[in-house]
Amino acid sequence: MAVDPHTHAGPHLSFWRRYIFSTDHKVIGKQYLFLSLFMALVGGLLAYMMRWQLAWPETAIPGAGWIPEPTAFDGVIPPEFYNALVTMHGTIMVFFVAMPLLLGGLGNFLIPLMVGASDMAFPRLNMMSFWTFFTASMVLLASFFVPGGAAAAGWTGYPPLSADPTYTGVDWGITLWLLALALEFASFLMGGINFLTTAISMRAPGLSMMRLPLMVWMQMSAAVVFMLSVGPLIAGAVLLLLDRTAGTSFFVATRGGDPLLWQHLFWFFGHPEVYVILLPGLGAILEVLPVFSRKPVFGYRPIVYAAIAASVLSFIVWAHHMFVSGMNFKLVMPFSITTILISVPFTLIVLAMIATIWRGALRFTTPMLFALGTLGVFIVGGLTGIFLGSAPADIFLHDTAFVVAHFHYTLFSAVIFGGFAGIYYWFPKMFGRLMNELLGKIHFAFTFIGFNLVFGPMFLLGIGGQMRRIYNPMQYDFLKPQQPLNEFITIAAIILLLGQLPFIINFFWSMFRGNLAGRNPWQANTLEWAAPSPPPHGNFETPPRVYHSPYGYSQPGTSEDWLPQYQPLEKSTA
Amino acid sequence: MSTVVTAEIRAESPPAGVMAIGKMGIWWFLASEIMVFGGLIGSYVLYRLASAGAWSEMAHHVSTGIGATNTLVLLTSSLTMVLAHAAIEDEKRGRATLYLGLTVLGGLLFLGFKAIEYTTEISNGFTPLAGTFWSFYFTMTGLHGLHVLAGIIWIFALFLMAARGTLWPHTQQRVEYAGLYWHFVDIVWIFLFPLLYLSY
Numbered sequence: 001m002a003v004d005p006h007t008h009a010g011p012h013l014s015f016w017r018r019y020i021f022s023t024d025h026k027v028i029g030k031q032y033l034f035l036s037l038f039m040a041l042v043g044g045l046l047a048y049m050m051r052w053q054l055a056w057p058e059t060a061i062p063g064a065g066w067i068p069e070p071t072a073f074d075g076v077i078p079p080e081f082y083n084a085l086v087t088m089h090g091t092i093m094v095f096f097v098a099m100p101l102l103l104g105g106l107g108n109f110l111i112p113l114m115v116g117a118s119d120m121a122f123p124r125l126n127m128m129s130f131w132t133f134f135t136a137s138m139v140l141l142a143s144f145f146v147p148g149g150a151a152a153a154g155w156t157g158y159p160p161l162s163a164d165p166t167y168t169g170v171d172w173g174i175t176l177w178l179l180a181l182a183l184e185f186a187s188f189l190m191g192g193i194n195f196l197t198t199a200i201s202m203r204a205p206g207l208s209m210m211r212l213p214l215m216v217w218m219q220m221s222a223a224v225v226f227m228l229s230v231g232p233l234i235a236g237a238v239l240l241l242l243d244r245t246a247g248t249s250f251f252v253a254t255r256g257g258d259p260l261l262w263q264h265l266f267w268f269f270g271h272p273e274v275y276v277i278l279l280p281g282l283g284a285i286l287e288v289l290p291v292f293s294r295k296p297v298f299g300y301r302p303i304v305y306a307a308i309a310a311s312v313l314s315f316i317v318w319a320h321h322m323f324v325s326g327m328n329f330k331l332v333m334p335f336s337i338t339t340i341l342i343s344v345p346f347t348l349i350v351l352a353m354i355a356t357i358w359r360g361a362l363r364f365t366t367p368m369l370f371a372l373g374t375l376g377v378f379i380v381g382g383l384t385g386i387f388l389g390s391a392p393a394d395i396f397l398h399d400t401a402f403v404v405a406h407f408h409y410t411l412f413s414a415v416i417f418g419g420f421a422g423i424y425y426w427f428p429k430m431f432g433r434l435m436n437e438l439l440g441k442i443h444f445a446f447t448f449i450g451f452n453l454v455f456g457p458m459f460l461l462g463i464g465g466q467m468r469r470i471y472n473p474m475q476y477d478f479l480k481p482q483q484p485l486n487e488f489i490t491i492a493a494i495i496l497l498l499g500q501l502p503f504i505i506n507f508f509w510s511m512f513r514g515n516l517a518g519r520n521p522w523q524a525n526t527l528e529w530a531a532p533s534p535p536p537h538g539n540f541e542t543p544p545r546v547y548h549s550p551y552g553y554s555q556p557g558t559s560e561d562w563l564p565q566y567q568p569l570e571k572s573t574a
Numbered sequence: 575m576s577t578v579v580t581a582e583i584r585a586e587s588p589p590a591g592v593m594a595i596g597k598m599g600i601w602w603f604l605a606s607e608i609m610v611f612g613g614l615i616g617s618y619v620l621y622r623l624a625s626a627g628a629w630s631e632m633a634h635h636v637s638t639g640i641g642a643t644n645t646l647v648l649l650t651s652s653l654t655m656v657l658a659h660a661a662i663e664d665e666k667r668g669r670a671t672l673y674l675g676l677t678v679l680g681g682l683l684f685l686g687f688k689a690i691e692y693t694t695e696i697s698n699g700f701t702p703l704a705g706t707f708w709s710f711y712f713t714m715t716g717l718h719g720l721h722v723l724a725g726i727i728w729i730f731a732l733f734l735m736a737a738r739g740t741l742w743p744h745t746q747q748r749v750e751y752a753g754l755y756w757h758f759v760d761i762v763w764i765f766l767f768p769l770l771y772l773s774y
Binding site: 239 | 594595599602603606608609610614616617620621625702705706710713717
């Protein structure tokens with residue numbers, strides 16, 4: 001039956017059409033949000049088990065006895081299962097938390113609202129995108145329960161580990177892992193088409209490209225980067241799948257293939273993927289910072305150009321992941337240079353953020369705290385990236401805990417801090433109610449302090465030589481002196497995980513019991529705040545018109561310190 | 575998507591100078607598809623350069639004749655697709671239906687020749703496991719063949735709509751979108767043909 005997603009027919013739809021197979025971008029955004037938060041919980045528990053093993057190797061993990069066959073154990077993790085934990089934690093956090101949270105959740109919810117459209121360009125494709133992603137998640141989770149257990153070749157799936165079951169003991173797990181990734185890529189390709197088409201072709205009258213909120217620019221850049229980088233990995237996944245199932249030998253060296261090809265195909269996508277996650281995360285806090293500083297974004301155009309420059313550069317940095325892989329060493333210098341070069345646009349964005357809050361009338365709400373947290377954490381992540389981008393340092397630090405610390409400082413800042421800033425900021429628009437500020441601040445304190453206690457010491461562990469994916473650091477004499485640090489990190493990780501409880505309570509309690517938000521609780525300028533909270537199916541009561549840039553805060557000649565995009569300037573002050 | 579949806583979207587006209595949303599969607603889709611085939615073709619070229627001798631021995635056994643014929647068939651079907659689009663623009667429904675039908679036939683002919691090729695090769699012992707060249711050959715032509723099949727189904731649906739007269743008045747631009755896709759499939763073949771059939 002044809003349901004028209006572009007009318008205000010919402011209330012007449014059946015339960016299934018409204019909440020499950022909805023074509024409304026806001027419902028789909030929330031579906032992505034819920035699923036990604038659930039997957040974050042799964043990924044977090046996997047991290048907890050890993051950390052327990054690293055701190056107190058080969059002792060029983062409290063609360064892990066329920067895990068069924070074939071990974072059954074009396075709480076003590078066998079080495080093969082530890083490999084699966086490492087692999088699945090990485091896969092889940094990058095592909096099943098970061099992307100669905102920042103792009104699927106926030107992007108889906110915000111893009112049509114921010115450009116003043118009634119829905120995405122292709123609402124049915126949007127629905128299909130979510131359900132493809134849902135299937136991908138289920139396939140991935142199912143892989144824990146097949147004979148041989150889940151994929152255990154690392155989240156990068158390097159052959160020959162991934163191509164041949166003899167190395168890892170995992171057979172079905174990796175095939176399902178590949179299938180889950182293929183479905184996920186298909187889902188986000190559909191999403192990317194929707195994002196770009198909506199943001200370019202369905203803007204409200206008066207909303208020129210240079211009046212778009214920065215979140216939309218960042219989502220667009222991320223979508224372009226994703227769509228143009230994922231193709232080679234899809235090709236690589238097809239080849240790897242054939243290697244596994246049909247017996248071809250694209251990547252199997254013993255039969256004439258070359259495992260390095262996989263690494264090139266993987267990282268040609270894998271590194272741009274970092275920016276797919278990072279850009280929307282920065283986009284979220286670029287919306288939050290000006291609102292709670294009551295100042296315009298500093299350098300709107302340079303930020304846009306920096307995002308575009310970073311997107312272009314992201315395609316020529318991938319081989320810095322392969323400095324020690326045996327790749328042609330003539331490639332090392334050029335890739336070192338491009339890698340370090342990409343810090344220039346991001347430095348510009350960070351400096352623009354600092355200039356935005358400089359001398360602002362700061363309001364320390366929970367979203368603002370998370371935004372400031374992002375800024376602080378991301379700077380550390382960015383600076384340590386320079387170490388890893390330059391080959392001489394990387395050759396020493398490669399595949400150590402230093403790398404783990406570095407990418408958590410960059411990606412955790414984008415996904416968790418940026419994501420939480422976004423969730424706290426847009427929650428009133430999503431559910432019509434405000435989140436509790438006290439619980440929010442407790443959550444922030446635990447997350448920020450816990451995070452730094454977990455990943456700060458990891459830099460030291462890495463410089464001390466602890467490798468990234470080892471099962472038991474106590475097996476190595478030179479790592480034994482560092483063991484107290486490992487124990488400290490694990491305790492901090494448990495605190496960090498428990499620190500998420502206030503958020504879970506706050507999220508569900510506020511959804512039903514929080515204070516009513518009203519249309520525009522933060523006095524923000526962008527278009528989404530012109531719609532009711534939560535917006536009805538079809539979004540705006542009257543199609544909005546745009547009169548000026550989204551960041552007119554504290555402008556001279558206005559009576560208020562904010563100037564919504566959808567309100568014309570008063571005649572007297574014009 | 576149903577007719578209702580498309581019609582509704584069209585009412586929301588894009589800002590001046592911006593492409594219609596369906597067309598833009600297709601272009602972004604094709605951009606990502608280029609990268610999929612780009613990855614495969616790039617990998618093939620690198621392996622080929624690294625192992626010239628052994629590969630050219632294997633590459634001798636492909637059927638250049640059938641490959642060339644298939645190139646002609648596919649190019650012709652691209653022409654009929656353009657003619658179908660032109661007929662749509664001129665609102666000549668009968669001719670549009672005819673040309674859409676011919677395009678479908680061209681696609682089917684292509685797959686038919688492909689099937690003959692595959693059977694002769696496999697019966698001569700050149701299976702996908704007979705060497706890395708053959709692995710690439712079957713993967714690349716196989717993925718391309720799946721794209722041809724998808725195009726045939728898409729254009730056949732349009733052919734049925736045109737024959738019944740339901741393509742007008744709101745959805746005739748779908749012929750253009752399908753045409754863009756069909757030309758893309760054609761262009762991929764233009765790359766595959768010299769790489770796989772002529773480069774020994």
